[in-house]
Amino acid sequence: MRNYRAYSKVWKAPRRPFEKERLDREMKLCGQYGLRCKREIWRVNVVLSKMRRVARTLLTLNPNHQRRQIEGSALLRRCHDYGFLPEEKDKLDYVLSLTVPDILERRLQTVVFKIGMAKSVHHARTLILQRHIAVGKQIVTTPSFIVRNESEGHIAFAEQSPFGGGRVGRVKRVRANKAKAGDDDE
Numbered sequence: 001m002r003n004y005r006a007y008s009k010v011w012k013a014p015r016r017p018f019e020k021e022r023l024d025r026e027m028k029l030c031g032q033y034g035l036r037c038k039r040e041i042w043r044v045n046v047v048l049s050k051m052r053r054v055a056r057t058l059l060t061l062n063p064n065h066q067r068r069q070i071e072g073s074a075l076l077r078r079c080h081d082y083g084f085l086p087e088e089k090d091k092l093d094y095v096l097s098l099t100v101p102d103i104l105e106r107r108l109q110t111v112v113f114k115i116g117m118a119k120s121v122h123h124a125r126t127l128i129l130q131r132h133i134a135v136g137k138q139i140v141t142t143p144s145f146i147v148r149n150e151s152e153g154h155i156a157f158a159e160q161s162p163f164g165g166g167r168v169g170r171v172k173r174v175r176a177n178k179a180k181a182g183d184d185d186e
Contacts, residue, residue, distance in 0.1 A: 010043050011042040011043040011045075011046055012045065029101070033104045033107065034122045034125050043144075044103045045100065048098055051075065051079075054071065055096055058072050075092070076091075076092070076095070079095060080149070081150075082146055082147075082149070083147070083148070084106065085098070106147055107144055107147070108140055108144070108146075108147055111147045117155070124143070129141060129143065131161065132157055134158040135154055136151060139160075
């Protein structure tokens with residue numbers, strides 16, 4: 001039996017399903033960041049709306065209020081750690097100006113493409129899903145994994161992957177065996 005107390009939706013469909021400008025904007029983002037479907041954009045929208053809601057409620061409080069100082073610094077630290085905001089932008093107002101591309105730029109799929117490990121964002125998605133990419137020593141198979149600033153330098157091919165010096169793939173092994181068998185016949 002499920003525990004519905006801990007349940008919350010992670011995405012929210014738009015209120016107007018056929019708004020042309022939004023559809024075009026979402027389609028452009030899907031192509032630019034190699035997303036599987038628009039639900040991935042809607043999921044980022046929910047994350048952004050929650051962050052903005054917290055920032056708005058904290059901005060209504062007195063600047064010396066204890067809750068604003070503690071929760072505000074925690075929110076800003078999280079934004080800096082994940083790379084959503086640069087270090088010099090350390091005010092809650094900047095959290096309100098975050099956009100969907102700011103979050104999508106920090107996905108593992110986009111970072112793998114940007115650092116040159118993949119030829120395209122679609123190739124990056126395939127490499128991640130086929131277990132070729134590791135962050136540190138941990139293989140990550142989720143393209144939507146949000147990369148922290150400190151772990152960005154630890155993204156590499158997995159040790160078990162043929163790209164990372166592991167065992168060669170099945171097709172290459174079969175061809176090598178055929179070539180070896182052909183040499184034995186001669």
